[in-house]
Structures are given as structure tokens and as C-alpha cells.
Amino acid sequence: MQTTASSSLPAAQQTASVRIPRPTRPYGRTLYLAANIAILVFLLAPIAIVVVFALNPTPFIQFPPVGVSLRWFEKFFASRDFMHALWFSLEVAVLTTLSATILGASAALALARGNLPGTRLIVATMLSPLMLPAILTGLALFQTYVLLDVGRPTWGLVAGHTLVTLPYVVRTTLAVLHNFDTRLEEAAQNLGASPLRIFFEVTLPLIKPGVLAGAIFAFIVSFDQFPVSLFLVSPGNETLPVTLFNYLKFDLDGTIGAASVVSIVLAFVVVIGLDRTVGLRSYVKL
């Protein structure tokens, strides 16, 4: 964290020192800002709309809204199906976060410090579930479970989620590992610390922000995951996005809005937590 901040400072100062006042061209600048604000509206309006419909009391989509009520939230929290799905999603997300964080952080450690041959290829492979269609991961796992006749167990779903969330943990942990000074570990070694002690007292505290950021990404991605879940959930034991999807196919009332708001709020709480604890900026590069 500190290294990035200090290295970016001199560059900014350099830029400032050679700056020559530009001739003012207000129209171009106005157009540029107007276009960007329109794009921001496009990005954010749908999220605002969801909140509006969650609070609007009419049983169908109506615009402009006629009032404010919490009836859809009541319906959501009273619905056994939605509540079951919400808890199941949380359970899967927690299990996924644990496994993806442990596996991903140790893999990143091996990749950054283990002198493995072909590191670049291994990293590319480990990040590939991000770009390869998740629906294929779901399909392939579904076929495998059918062939092996294991049914659709929760661990099978968690394994699928781990596969698609692991890349985030690997990436954020690698980013921190590449940034930090290996001399700290060498110094501890010279002072007589055992490798285990170095790991727990030097390496782990230093890579913690990266691991934590990855864990939070893993949680959110798992909580919102759809394509893998679609193939791997069993009827009656569905995750929240799958339940929402099935509901959306037939109904378009405020319950979906309320459910959406609940999941948005949950994601935001997690992200604000992330921003407060470790800062976002360094970890969102794709």
C-alpha cells in the first residue's frame, strides 16, 4: 500500500512541473463531461430503479411510483423459498470463501516464492476460469457428477464456486506478494527466525490485505454467481440468484426488487468494509 503511494508521487510532481496552461476550449470540455455524466447515469440508473420498485406498493411495475411501502420486503422476508435460498446462498458463499482463500493464497505464495518452472503458464491457467464461460464450467461439472453418479451435493456446488472465485484471490495475493520487499523475510532469517515463524510473523501479516481483498471478492462473486449454480443446484435447494431467476420468468413484482435491494446492500456492506480495511484502488485492476 505504502509503496504504491510513494512511487506515484514523484511522477505526479513531474507532470505538474512541466504543465503549461492550455488554451481554454470550453465546448470540447463540456461535451466530454456531458458524455461522461450520461454514461454514469446509464450505469447507475438501473440500480436506483430497482430500489424505487422495491419501495413502490403497486403489485406491478408502475412508473412514476405512487408511494413508499415496505410490503415487498415483508413478503420477501416472510417467503420460505426466498429465505431458504438466502441462507443457502450465504452458506455456499462462506464455504466458497474459505476454500478459495486458503487454496488461492497458498497457490499465490507458491507461485511468487516457490521458484516453480512455468509460472506464467500456471498463473494464466489459474486465472482462466475468469474468462472461460462459467456456463461451461457448470455444464462440465454437471456432466461429471452425472457420470460419477454423485447427485448434486452441496460440496459439488462449492467446488464449482471455488473454481470461479479462486482467480480473484490468486490475483490480489500475487499483487501484494510482488510489491513487498523480500529483504524483510531475509532479515528475519538472518536474525535466526525459523521458516515457520517467518511465515506467520512476517509474510502473513504483510500479504493479509491482498488475501482479505481476494476473500471479499470471492464472497461477492460466489453470492451473485449464477451460471455455475444453474447446473449444480438441486430442486428445493437453490441459491438466491437461481430462485430470483426462476421467479423472474413468471412474475415481475416488487418482491424481486426487495430481494435485489437486500443483495445489493449486502454486497455494499462487504465492499465498504473492504475499502475501510484495505483500500480498493490497488486491487481492482483486471
Add this chain to the structure above:
Amino acid sequence: MSTAASQRPNGLALFILPSALLFALFFFLPIGLMAVMSVLTGNPVVMPKVAFTMRHYVRMIDDPFYLEVIWTTIRIGLVTTLVALAIGYPLAHWMARIKSRTGHALLLMAVLAPMLTGIVVRTFAWMTLLSDKGVVNQTLMSLGLISQPLKLMYTETGIVVGLVHIYVPFMVLTLTGVIGRIDERLEQAAENLGASPFRAFIEVTLPLSLPGILAGSLLVFALAISAYVTPILLGGFQIMTLPILIYQQISANFNVGFAAALGIVLLIISLILVIAYNRALGLVSGQRELQ
């Protein structure tokens, strides 16, 4: 990296094993099995006599319907990518060049907020916006601009709008990184030599950001052609894309072999895109080393 380290794998290398096992069992094995299933006549577990066949692939090529599905998928992917680039670039440029730290943080939040809202939720949002009685149509009608609702949903346009909204943050984040690395003094030099800001952008910044444009476009295209939720809900089960067809083969027809063959086709397209994406990003880092 560290000079003291030897070039042979050390004890830490063993930490790769759990992930390697996960990938072997839950990624390579399933995809391998999918490839095998795509060339078999049936499920070898329940059917005693299965034979090698190319019929699933032949069916895809012989029937114009399936070629049409593949083409629709690619067409939607291409349009989504172009629109995402057109609206993602200005925002990425602003994010990369904005001086205020707070401003940058706010823009980043605005770009991440949609990403943190699940795909199903965002598709629901677009359904409420684009349906016949949706926000867009009701607003336009109450303003007297149209008398009949525009057909926005259940069309390819609707699908593209939804997909652009979902994938534009990926474009913005990829581009911001690349534009941020371009030395701003190059633009200033061009302007000092008399170029307008627009011309300086066209002749300096834009060419230098080409690898980012390529990488972002490949990423968005790869994501868009594998989307399922948005095309099925905004297309109202009327527009068929490859992922929809794949799921339909499993859920309605239970034709695992044909689904596997379709999956392999989608996988090959995606693999080509992933390799091209890595090449493009390689170009970006190569460029940085030169500077």
C-alpha cells in the same frame, strides 16, 4: 526476483498442490469428459454399448438453425463489444486523468457498483426499464413523444443494452489501467506544438491505448458470448444464443452429447479469445518496459 534464491523449486512450491488438485479434478477432468461425451453416441454409464461418433458436430454444421444460433451469439457479442468500447472509453479516460483523489474514488465506486449487483438483479432492472409498460416507454408516452410503446424488450437491442450495462465495467477497468500508463506529457507536447486537444487525443493517446482497446474488447466479447441470464430474460425465450441452446439441450432435451459438442465449440471460441487477450495485455506490459 531475489538474487539469493536458487532456480530450483523450494518447499513453498508444494503450496501449489491443493489448487492443482482442484483444477485437475474439477476443471480439467470435467472439460476432458465433456470433450469425450461430445464424440460418443450415449452416456457410457447407463448404456453398455457406446461408440465413437461425429454426429453431434455434423448436426451442428448440417442444420442451418444451429449455424444461425452461433451467428446470432457472435453478432450480439460484437455489437455489445463495440457499444461497450464506445461508452467505456470516455469514462476510462476520465478516470485515468482525473486529478482529484475523491473524484477518482467516486468514479471507481460508480463503475464497481453495477459489478457488485448480481447479473440477475441487473437484468431485472433492465426488464423494468425496457418492458412495454416499463420506465422508458411510460416516460416517453407521458411526454407525448410516442403513442405506442416501443418494442425494446424481447429484441436483440434489449439484450445488447443489458449486456453492455453488465460488461462495460470490465472494459472501463481494463482501459483505465492502460490509459493511466500513457505519459500525459506526450499529449501536452502535441498540444504545445499546436494540436487541438481532440487531435492530440486522436494522434497520441488513442494509438497508444490500442492494446488496451484490444484487451478490453476481447474480454467483453468473451463474456458477452457466454452470457445466459440476460439473453434469455431480455430476449424473452425468443432469441436463441449458444449458452441458451446448451442449457436447453440439458434441461429440456437431455441430449448430453449434443450439449457437450456445443460446449466444446463455445470453449474453442473462448480459448482463442483468452490467448489473444493475454497477447494484447503482453503488448501493454512490453510497451511499458520500453519506456
